[in-house]
Structures are given as C-alpha cells and as structure tokens.
Amino acid sequence: MNTDQLIAALASGVEPVDPTALRRRLGIAALLGIVAALPLMLALLGINPGLAQAAQLPMFWVKFAFVAGVALAGGWMVAGLSRPGAALQRPALALALPVLAMAVLALLALVLARADQRLVLLLGSSWSACPWRIVVLALPSFALLSWAVKGLAPTRLRLAGAGAGLLAGALGALVYLLHCPELAPPFLLVWYTLGMLLPAAAGALVGPRLLRW
Numbered sequence: 001m002n003t004d005q006l007i008a009a010l011a012s013g014v015e016p017v018d019p020t021a022l023r024r025r026l027g028i029a030a031l032l033g034i035v036a037a038l039p040l041m042l043a044l045l046g047i048n049p050g051l052a053q054a055a056q057l058p059m060f061w062v063k064f065a066f067v068a069g070v071a072l073a074g075g076w077m078v079a080g081l082s083r084p085g086a087a088l089q090r091p092a093l094a095l096a097l098p099v100l101a102m103a104v105l106a107l108l109a110l111v112l113a114r115a116d117q118r119l120v121l122l123l124g125s126s127w128s129a130c131p132w133r134i135v136v137l138a139l140p141s142f143a144l145l146s147w148a149v150k151g152l153a154p155t156r157l158r159l160a161g162a163g164a165g166l167l168a169g170a171l172g173a174l175v176y177l178l179h180c181p182e183l184a185p186p187f188l189l190v191w192y193t194l195g196m197l198l199p200a201a202a203g204a205l206v207g208p209r210l211l212r213w
Contacts (some may be wrong), residue, residue, distance in 0.1 A: 022079055022152060029148035030075065030171055033141025037175040041060070042186045045179040059183040066188060067173045069098030070196060074167035078145065081160040082152035095166075099193065105185035117120075124187040124201055130180065134195030138165075138172030142199055161207015162200045169196035 054060045073095035080086035110118050124130075147165040155162040173192055182188065 003142065015148040019043065024084060025148045025152065026075060026079060026082070026145070027162050029144040030071075030141060031169065033144045033171050034175060036107060036140035036144075037137045039171060040140065041179060042138070045133065045176075047178050048181050050181060051178060054181065057183065059185075062185075063183060063188055063192075064174075064177060066098050067170055067177065067196075068101045069101075071167060071170035071174060072162060073098070074170050077150060078160070078167050080161040081132075081156055081163045082149050082154050084155045098101065099189075100147045101194075102185055102189045106189040109185045118186075121184040122180040122186045122190065124191075126180065126182060127187065127191050128175075130182070130187075130191040131195035131198060133179075134169060134172045134176050134192070135198050136172070137175045138195075141171040142168035142203065146210050148205075150161065150213055153213050154211055157208040157211045158204050159207070160211055161203035161205070163203070164207075164211075165199035165201070165203025166196060168203075169199035172199070 007179060016156050048054065073091055076094060077091040080088050080091055109121055113121055120200070149160050151195055173196055176195075183193075196212055
C-alpha cells in the first residue's frame, strides 16, 4: 500500500463535522451556567429591591451592554481557542471595544464630577465585595465551560483556560446585575472588570491541567 492509498483508506468513511456543534456545545454550557448561578445569587444575595427603578435608567442598560459585550466577545474567543489554528485578532478587538467604551465614560464621569465625589464614583458602596461576588457566581459557568472546551480538544490550553474563565466571569457578572445597585462608570470599569478578570487568571493557571485531553 502506497502513501496515497493509505490516506484514502484513513479518510474513507469520515463524516463531515457539523459546523454548529462547537457553538451549540459552548452555548448550552453558558446557558446552564447562568441557570445554575441564578439560585446561587438568590440564596446568597437576593435581587436588588430597586431593580425595577434602576431598569428605567439609561445607565443600567449601558452597564448591561458592557457586561454582555464582554460575554459575547469572550464566547467568540473561547470558540476560537477550542479549535486549532483559529485567529484571535478579531475576538480580541471585540473584547477591547466594550472596555474602551466604559473607560471613556468613566473618564468623563470623573472629569465632570466634583473633586470630593470622585472617590465615591470609584468605590461606590460595594467595591470590596463586588469582584468576589462575581467570581462566586462565575463558578458554575467555569465548571461547565471547562467541560465543554475540553471536549472540543483545544491545543492552546492556557489561553483556552483564560478564555473560559473570562466568559464565565462575564456570565457571573450578568447574573450579579440583578443584585448590584452600582451604576457609576468608574466603579463598573474597575471592579466589574476585575471581577471578570479574576476567573480568567484562574483559568490560565489551571487550563494546562484541567483542559488536557
């Protein structure tokens, strides 16, 4: 048997891969992560009693768009990292856009505020708890996304772990929106971003071991 015959034999009977399988697997994991985080949030924190009033403010939806934008870009990045050779430039740009937009809003808020109000805008009333609450609410998503990514046979394990952690952090932040009353752009830029980055850092640390296949 020559080389061409060997290749033909190996390729025979191979069925085409469903192009939607990757997105479906990651989407189901993300959805289940949110569903699992909701009762956790209700048990530990409860829903913000002023949520209905806050939802009438434009800044609430800016906050939602910021976190959702990070989640969508994180999902795009994880999808790329779950298969060999995928380019990451466009997902990285998509990830930078909501962060840069919030940075512009935060800078404007600080410039326009009185000097004695700037620290209040930055720290709010929950700066010390906010990132850790997001991390806790990200745990179900991180576990499920790690399982989903591992099953897709990634090759860049540290980056894939970081991507799964970032997406999990954004999903945890989405659930945390139902509790958190903070709306100041400087607060959101610093503490929400930190809350989403901590799971990403943890994912980068454990990715080579957790995602090995």
